[in-house]
Amino acid sequence: MTGFFDKLGLGNFGVKTNAGTAAQTRWQDEDDPRIFYQLRPRARRISIKMDAAKREIVVTVPGNARR
Numbered sequence: 001m002t003g004f005f006d007k008l009g010l011g012n013f014g015v016k017t018n019a020g021t022a023a024q025t026r027w028q029d030e031d032d033p034r035i036f037y038q039l040r041p042r043a044r045r046i047s048i049k050m051d052a053a054k055r056e057i058v059v060t061v062p063g064n065a066r067r
Contacts, residue, residue, distance in 0.1 A: 039063055 029035035035057045043062035050057050 035059065037061065 026036055026038040029037065034055055037059045039061050041062075041064050043060050045062065047060045048057065049060070
């Protein structure tokens with residue numbers, strides 16, 4: 001799981017911040033274009049959703065983007 005968070009650039013995963021300050025962020029996987037990662041400040045847990053109609057997988061991770 002560490003590699004997953006490194007890919008998103010989340011060195012300080014688990015640190016609570018103000019949820020209203022960061023917007024939703026979404027990345028497409030470099031190796032598989034059908035997989036998307038999204039970072040949501042209000043999410044409480046990691047979730048994986050499959051959309052068969054769009055043929056894509058969305059992985060949602062709690063936290064804020066720090067760029």
